[in-house]
Amino acid sequence: MNCIIVDDEATARLIVNQLCATIPDLDVIDEFSSAIEAIKFLNQHTVDVIFLDIHMPGFTGFDFVQTLKNPPKIVLTTSDTNFAIAAYEYESIVDYLVKPITQERFEKSIHKVKNSLSQQPKTNSNKTNSLVGDELYINIDRRLIKIKFDEILLIEAKGDYIDVKTEKELHRVHNTLKKIKEKLPEELFLQIHRSYIINFTKIIDIEDNSVLIDKNVVPISRSNRPELMRRLNLL
Amino acid sequence: MEERPNLLYIKKLAGEDKAFEEKFIAIIKAEFPLEQKEYLSYIASKRYKETSEIVHKLKHKLNILGLEKSYRLAVQYEEELHDSNTALEEEFKTILENIEDFIKTI
Numbered sequence: 001m002n003c004i005i006v007d008d009e010a011t012a013r014l015i016v017n018q019l020c021a022t023i024p025d026l027d028v029i030d031e032f033s034s035a036i037e038a039i040k041f042l043n044q045h046t047v048d049v050i051f052l053d054i055h056m057p058g059f060t061g062f063d064f065v066q067t068l069k070n071p072p073k074i075v076l077t078t079s080d081t082n083f084a085i086a087a088y089e090y091e092s093i094v095d096y097l098v099k100p101i102t103q104e105r106f107e108k109s110i111h112k113v114k115n116s117l118s119q120q121p122k123t124n125s126n127k128t129n130s131l132v133g134d135e136l137y138i139n140i141d142r143r144l145i146k147i148k149f150d151e152i153l154l155i156e157a158k159g160d161y162i163d164v165k166t167e168k169e170l171h172r173v174h175n176t177l178k179k180i181k182e183k184l185p186e187e188l189f190l191q192i193h194r195s196y197i198i199n200f201t202k203i204i205d206i207e208d209n210s211v212l213i214d215k216n217v218v219p220i221s222r223s224n225r226p227e228l229m230r231r232l233n234l235l
Numbered sequence: 236m237e238e239r240p241n242l243l244y245i246k247k248l249a250g251e252d253k254a255f256e257e258k259f260i261a262i263i264k265a266e267f268p269l270e271q272k273e274y275l276s277y278i279a280s281k282r283y284k285e286t287s288e289i290v291h292k293l294k295h296k297l298n299i300l301g302l303e304k305s306y307r308l309a310v311q312y313e314e315e316l317h318d319s320n321t322a323l324e325e326e327f328k329t330i331l332e333n334i335e336d337f338i339k340t341i
Contacts, residue, residue, distance in 0.1 A: 009295060010262045018248050018255050055291060079295050080310075100244050100298045 067230035
């Protein structure tokens with residue numbers, strides 16, 4: 001079993017490292033003082049467990065968990081007890097350790113992680129292959145108009161309608177953002193706001209709370225920001 | 236009576252591993268003075284959000300050093316700083332000085 005440690009405090013990382021060293025089949029493969037660095041690492045490596053501090057500057061442990069598409073098992077480490085209830089809302093969080101962590105409590109946590117790992121399905125290799133093309137047909141005035149996915153810039157909710165903006169034109173369709181989202185390939189599209197889905201490959205730049213796509217400035221909601229950050233190939 | 240910082244928790248975790256204990260002491264000797272300085276600078280400039288952040292960071296060290304009462308005070312102080320309440324400023328300063336003195340002895 002391997003793990004990483006994410007905590008902005010060097011003393012805290014050292015202590016978790018020491019606790020891990022007492023577990024024979026647990027390897028610490030890396031440790032990070034910043035959540036962003038850890039996310040970059042996780043985009044390229046697979047781990048079984050993350051020991052994660054909840055309280056880090058600019059990025060809570062919960063933000064971190066939300067950025068991970070297939071999160072490994074997570075053990076939260078914290079000085080506060082008042083986040084415990086929130087932790088139970090995340091399936092990937094298997095335990096909640098309050099600092100200073102004792103040896104006995106740590107061993108119990110490892111036991112929980114092992115139990116949880118043994119219960120999860122091994123792989124998801126029998127995923128259904130569907131013959132989805134690279135286009136979408138939208139119904140406008142009883143005509144079915146073909147739009148290629150890679151031509152779509154963004155989709156905006158407008159009351160009972162949605163605006164599908166392509167590089168050349170804008171189509172207003174009587175439909176919902178939720179319905180069209182189901183038809184779009186996840187690797188190209190991302191909902192970044194309650195009213196906006198964007199083609200991820202068309203982003204020109206990102207500022208604090210908005211992205212620029214062609215000439216459109218699109219707001220990013222706080223809850224969708226972690227997923228956007230996760231999808232970025234950050235340098 | 237004033238609590239005295241100690242290394243009981245660290246020694247228990249270390250067991251026979253002297254290298255761990257030494258590494259911990261080296262880190263706390265390097266980090267604590269910087270965090271104390273940072274704290275004093277923030278509180279002096281009334282930057283309460285930043286002050287509460289650094290109190291949060293420091294309170295973990297109080298915990299490790301066996302300062303249970305001081306830890307509870309730090310929890311309350313951190314909370315009160317969110318409302319710009321600095322009533323516990325002097326007491327917290329004394330706790331930091333207490334640790335500063337202890338660190339000189341290890």
